[in-house]
Amino acid sequence: MNAFALPPMDSAAxxxxxxxxxxxxxxxxxxxxxFISPDLAPLMDSVIALMSGGKRLRPAFCYWGWRAVALExxxxxxxxxxLEAAAGLEFLQSCALIHDDxxxxxxxxxxxxxxxxxxxxxxxxxxxxxxxxxxGIGAAILLGDLCLAWADQVFLAAPLPIEALQRAKPxxxxxRTELMAGQYLDLLEQARSNTSLERAxxxxxxxxAKYTIERPLHLGAALAGASDVAMQAFSRYGLALGExxxxxxxxxxxxxxxxxxxxxxxxxxxxGKRTVMVSLAYAHATPAEQATMTELLGKPDLDxxxxxxxxxxxxxxxxxxxxxxxxxxxxxxxxxxxxxxxVSEEGxxxxxxxxxxxxxxxT
Amino acid sequence: MNAFALPPMDSAAxxxxxxxxxxxxxxxxxxxxxFISPDLAPLMDSVIALMSGGKRLRPAFCYWGWRAVALExxxxxxxxxxLEAAAGLEFLQSCALIHDDxxxxxxxxxxxxxxxxxxxxxxxxxxxxxxxxxxGIGAAILLGDLCLAWADQVFLAAPLPIEALQRAKPxxxxxRTELMAGQYLDLLEQARSNTSLERAxxxxxxxxAKYTIERPLHLGAALAGASDVAMQAFSRYGLALGExxxxxxxxxxxxxxxxxxxxxxxxxxxxGKRTVMVSLAYAHATPAEQATMTELLGKPDLDxxxxxxxxxxxxxxxxxxxxxxxxxxxxxxxxxxxxxxxVSEEGxxxxxxxxxxxxxxxT
Numbered sequence: 001m002n003a004f005a006l007p008p009m010d011s012a013a014x015x016x017x018x019x020x021x022x023x024x025x026x027x028x029x030x031x032x033x034x035f036i037s038p039d040l041a042p043l044m045d046s047v048i049a050l051m052s053g054g055k056r057l058r059p060a061f062c063y064w065g066w067r068a069v070a071l072e073x074x075x076x077x078x079x080x081x082x083l084e085a086a087a088g089l090e091f092l093q094s095c096a097l098i099h100d101d102x103x104x105x106x107x108x109x110x111x112x113x114x115x116x117x118x119x120x121x122x123x124x125x126x127x128x129x130x131x132x133x134x135x136g137i138g139a140a141i142l143l144g145d146l147c148l149a150w151a152d153q154v155f156l157a158a159p160l161p162i163e164a165l166q167r168a169k170p171x172x173x174x175x176r177t178e179l180m181a182g183q184y185l186d187l188l189e190q191a192r193s194n195t196s197l198e199r200a201x202x203x204x205x206x207x208x209a210k211y212t213i214e215r216p217l218h219l220g221a222a223l224a225g226a227s228d229v230a231m232q233a234f235s236r237y238g239l240a241l242g243e244x245x246x247x248x249x250x251x252x253x254x255x256x257x258x259x260x261x262x263x264x265x266x267x268x269x270x271x272g273k274r275t276v277m278v279s280l281a282y283a284h285a286t287p288a289e290q291a292t293m294t295e296l297l298g299k300p301d302l303d304x305x306x307x308x309x310x311x312x313x314x315x316x317x318x319x320x321x322x323x324x325x326x327x328x329x330x331x332x333x334x335x336x337x338x339x340x341x342x343v344s345e346e347g348x349x350x351x352x353x354x355x356x357x358x359x360x361x362x363t
Numbered sequence: 364m365n366a367f368a369l370p371p372m373d374s375a376a377x378x379x380x381x382x383x384x385x386x387x388x389x390x391x392x393x394x395x396x397x398f399i400s401p402d403l404a405p406l407m408d409s410v411i412a413l414m415s416g417g418k419r420l421r422p423a424f425c426y427w428g429w430r431a432v433a434l435e436x437x438x439x440x441x442x443x444x445x446l447e448a449a450a451g452l453e454f455l456q457s458c459a460l461i462h463d464d465x466x467x468x469x470x471x472x473x474x475x476x477x478x479x480x481x482x483x484x485x486x487x488x489x490x491x492x493x494x495x496x497x498x499g500i501g502a503a504i505l506l507g508d509l510c511l512a513w514a515d516q517v518f519l520a521a522p523l524p525i526e527a528l529q530r531a532k533p534x535x536x537x538x539r540t541e542l543m544a545g546q547y548l549d550l551l552e553q554a555r556s557n558t559s560l561e562r563a564x565x566x567x568x569x570x571x572a573k574y575t576i577e578r579p580l581h582l583g584a585a586l587a588g589a590s591d592v593a594m595q596a597f598s599r600y601g602l603a604l605g606e607x608x609x610x611x612x613x614x615x616x617x618x619x620x621x622x623x624x625x626x627x628x629x630x631x632x633x634x635g636k637r638t639v640m641v642s643l644a645y646a647h648a649t650p651a652e653q654a655t656m657t658e659l660l661g662k663p664d665l666d667x668x669x670x671x672x673x674x675x676x677x678x679x680x681x682x683x684x685x686x687x688x689x690x691x692x693x694x695x696x697x698x699x700x701x702x703x704x705x706v707s708e709e710g711x712x713x714x715x716x717x718x719x720x721x722x723x724x725x726t
Contacts, residue, residue, distance in 0.1 A: 036544045103501035128554035138466035142547045149539040176512040184505045191491035
């Protein structure tokens with residue numbers, strides 16, 4: 001038995017595998033909620049719509065964190081079970097997106113109305129009493145809570161040896177705390193109008209690099225019972241790639257094509273996101289440009305002209321170019337870490353593909 | 364070894380035991396968050412303040428669900444560990460309260476400012492950019508998410524045999540789903556201006572009876588490896604007592620002393636809560652009284668005179684008296700179930716005390 005006896009796992013096959021688990025869980029939870037009340041159906045409709053999209057990056061890092069270091073006898077025995085555990089991370093991500101859209105007041109997600117807007121509209125159309133936006137926020141908070149609960153439910157229900165799950169659970173716990181902490185720091189930096197590069201990088205580290213890449217890899221590696229050396233290699237790869245991933249996302253949040261991002265053009269400017277790219281712009285802008293940026297960041301009625309102005313400042317100050325350099329450096333560090341990591345050749349190849357998938361210009 | 368060799372466990376000793384675990388977890392998480400950033404300190408301050416109060420009912424039902432049916436050799440061996448698991452439920456309750464206060468727009472909780480108001484005030488006083496209420500809501504969503512995550516973290520980290528925790532986890536999962544579903548139905552009935560008694564009772568069943576009493580008992584019983592007969596007895600006791608508990612809470616929410624409830628007088632009327640008592644009032648009110656109730660329920664600037672009017676209608680229609688009868692019936696059914704339950708005499712006595720503690724007139 002060797003790695004090549006496993007099903008080939010390109011990104012399409014992987015996404016299909018995760019979707020099968022997601023669909024099965026959503027079918028089960030649809031039944032659980034229907035047993036309580038038919039009025040709960042809109043909650044599941046909203047989760048199912050949201051979870052039909054997405055790149056499945058966190059499950060992919062978890063799966064490959066396992067497959068790249070697992071012992072040969074475990075590879076075929078546990079392949080399906082690790083896919084099931086990894087799919088749990090997609091529910092955690094659904095919670096993060098649903099709650100994030102409430103906090104940012106976003107209208108859209110993956111090209112669809114954000115969950116809180118769906119429930120706001122339901123309230124409006126039904127001509128219910130009270131304020132529709134408040135109802136929308138309440139429903140979305142609860143929907144995110146359900147997804148947060150289902151995430152560990154799915155992860156821990158995977159038919160893996162109990163000692164494997166016990167090794168992974170403390171990492172899972174740390175990951176959730178880091179995610180929520182990173183999200184809070186993100187809110188705080190927006191509110192404080194932060195222009196500090198260091199503080200912007202702390203947000204990136206917890207909200208993205210650890211949550212999206214390092215901890216999912218560690219979870220998979222813990223399921224496999226990996227060595228400390230492998231864990232440390234995954235940290236180096238994960239933190240470097242995770243920063244590059246978030247910086248690419250930041251660039252797309254201002255310069256991206258709405259068709260690709262599923263968000264309106266310049267949405268990060270409208271939300272006042274205090275990204276690393278924005279910090280770099282402040283560091284190099286004239287006082288007049290700084291004043292303009294401060295006016296545009298978080299402007300609720302930001303128009304196309306405003307987006308163009310913000311793009312111009314981010315370009316002319318060199319912030320965009322510097323961000324691209326940081327992305328290249330992160331990618332390069334991730335490759336270095338990967339080349340020296342104690343992983344199978346199949347795993348090295350898949351993790352190299354994931355470097356490209358998580359940092360390419362079009363999403 | 365018998366039950367009497369265990370530490371005596373009156374409600375003060377129990378609360379002190381839970382508080383020790385809560386304090387230890389909060390100290391650990393304070394350290395975890397401080398490692399990420401000193402800016403996270405206000406999150407922990409808020410959790411610690413909230414968790415200094417409360418009746419610890421859910422941990423108590425979990426603990427006694429275990430102690431009432433556990434085998435003798437397990438009683439002393441696992442007593443401390445079951446206290447630790449039970450304390451996890453207090454973190455789940457913290458999540459429910461923090462998110463509930465956001466959804467209801469409540470100003471106070473346990474006599475202190477609600478979490479979202481604490482962060483709103485921090486934003487105001489710091490003169491940060493953006494809207495203070497939005498920042499408050501965002502911070503409270505994340506704080507509730509942290510508590511939801513810490514709840515299963517604490518429950519599953521209890522040093523119990525792994526097979527005991529594996530028996531309990533599916534019940535824990537079901538409980539979370541039922542809680543969030545019940546909360547959503549509660550929001551929905553407020554929005555739909557529900558006057559149906561049946562729908563009000565469905566909300567009570569999931570939001571309160573199952574979440575507060577039946578499932579915590581089942582969790583404890585599952586930790587002990589209890590029989591199906593014991594599980595069914597706990598369902599009968601828990602659902603009957605749970606309804607009585609919520610109906611008492613509904614009466615206090617309109618007629619209670621703010622000093623006792625930690626909430627302003629008539630807060631449930633201001634929030635437009637569609638309780639069983641309110642449904643009973645609609646069923647017996649004149650059209651003029653119905654119109655008045657509809658006007659008062661959810662009125663944001665409800666004053667003392669309005670509260671007095673609502674109280675008068677709830678009294679004169681007999682809704683208050685009928686609610687008291689339903690409470691007595693629930694208590695009586697809970698005693699019947701308890702008398703026939705296959706539990707230790709010590710457990711029967713403690714569960715009888717909990718009937719009183721969870722339904723008495725002053726909280």
